[in-house]
Amino acid sequence: MRNNGTGMMGVVIPDETEACAEGYGGEAAENEALVGENIAHNGYHDGILANEKVEKAIALSNRKRIFGILSDETEVVRLMAKIIAIANQKGGVGKTTTTINLGAYLAANNRRVLIVDLDPQGNTSSGLGISSDELSGDLYDVLMDGVAVAAVARETAIKGLHVLPASPVLAAAEVELVAVPQREFKLKQALSEVPYDYVLIDCPPSLGILTVNGLVAGHELIIPVQAEFYALEGLGHLVQTVQRVRRSLNPDLGLMGVLVTMHNGRTSLSTQVHDEVKRHFPDKVFDTVIPRNVRLAEAPSFGKSIMHYDGWSKGARSYKALAKEVEKRSGVKK
Ligand SMILES: Nc1ncnc2c1ncn2[C@@H]1O[C@H](COP(=O)(O)OP(=O)(O)OP(=O)(O)O)[C@@H](O)[C@H]1O
Numbered sequence: 001m002r003n004n005g006t007g008m009m010g011v012v013i014p015d016e017t018e019a020c021a022e023g024y025g026g027e028a029a030e031n032e033a034l035v036g037e038n039i040a041h042n043g044y045h046d047g048i049l050a051n052e053k054v055e056k057a058i059a060l061s062n063r064k065r066i067f068g069i070l071s072d073e074t075e076v077v078r079l080m081a082k083i084i085a086i087a088n089q090k091g092g093v094g095k096t097t098t099t100i101n102l103g104a105y106l107a108a109n110n111r112r113v114l115i116v117d118l119d120p121q122g123n124t125s126s127g128l129g130i131s132s133d134e135l136s137g138d139l140y141d142v143l144m145d146g147v148a149v150a151a152v153a154r155e156t157a158i159k160g161l162h163v164l165p166a167s168p169v170l171a172a173a174e175v176e177l178v179a180v181p182q183r184e185f186k187l188k189q190a191l192s193e194v195p196y197d198y199v200l201i202d203c204p205p206s207l208g209i210l211t212v213n214g215l216v217a218g219h220e221l222i223i224p225v226q227a228e229f230y231a232l233e234g235l236g237h238l239v240q241t242v243q244r245v246r247r248s249l250n251p252d253l254g255l256m257g258v259l260v261t262m263h264n265g266r267t268s269l270s271t272q273v274h275d276e277v278k279r280h281f282p283d284k285v286f287d288t289v290i291p292r293n294v295r296l297a298e299a300p301s302f303g304k305s306i307m308h309y310d311g312w313s314k315g316a317r318s319y320k321a322l323a324k325e326v327e328k329r330s331g332v333k334k
Pocket residue numbers: 090091092093094095096097098119121123203204205261262263290291292293294296297298300315
């Protein structure tokens with residue numbers, strides 16, 4: 001852990017270098033998997049596929065599956081998703097707006113994206129046009145009853161974007177999980193083999209067991225911070241929670257970035273807050289800043305992302321730029 005000092009708000013900055021594990025098994029595993037393919041391939045053509053070689057090929061091919069690389073000679077598809085938790089226990093800072101619109105633009109880049117609505121308020125689900133009345137199952141069933149993600153995930157109006165919806169019943173999980181063994185790992189277990197490039201987890205405005213599940217499942221964390229006077233207040237608690245999670249539950253959790261939201265370029269306060277956030281999180285603040293934009297606030301009531309609601313608005317352009325930056329920071333190859 002690195003402590004860059006405690007500034008005005010006493011915020012301790014997590015060490016990104018310690019927590020930036022790739023999470024995919026890396027190039028070496030990929031190479032070994034390909035070696036396995038070649039052994040099987042050459043053995044077949046030479047007609048000398050000895051038992052030893054078969055066993056080695058099978059072992060490597062299994063390993064290849066574990067590391068999530070499927071090769072059918074024409075394309076290589078990653079089976080393991082990059083999982084990004086979007087969290088800040090402060091309410092109304094733009095977590096849900098960011099999850100929906102980042103997800104929409106990643107999907108527009110031909111990514112397969114799953115949004116997990118980890119908030120019993122269900123705002124992400126309704127913002128994507130899914131009403132809790134019409135649900136036959138939701139995240140509660142996944143976390144508490146072990147129902148498969150594929151059985152509950154829903155398509156949205158955006159090609160390639162699915163949502164694992166929430167409803168108010170999820171609030172019960174916050175209480176019921178307390179008595180369950182491995183309670184912090186329920187979401188991680190559920191997401192272990194989902195066929196997506198990205199999973200975005202919209203966390204609720206609390207640091208309870210649901211948010212902890214999000215932080216344990218995540219490879220990376222995005223912290224939206226609203227450009228307002230109390231922006232940094234409470235961030236110290238979030239950072240401490242992240243450090244506790246890293247120590248005992250998920251050492252690989254990386255901080256992808258801090259995102260300044262609802263920025264008003266006409267006020268010096270917004271600029272001051274932006275500077276202050278950069279001072280607390282050097283090198284970790286996204287270059288993209290999300291402006292305050294009424295079109296972003298209107299879109300959810302139509303069940304649409306900003307991309308479909310008003311793709312030329314300032315808000316839309318900023319989330320498109322954020323998706324580009326997230327792709328770059330993730331290092332997920334196409
Ligand atoms: N950039 C923006 N410009 C204008 N309004 C915004 C912007 N981002 C979010 N909003 C609005 O601010 C409110 C809070 O945003 P949002 O729901 O995304 O925050 P949240 O952090 O998910 O809230 P909660 O903590 O309750 O889950 C919503 O009404 C949303 O439409």
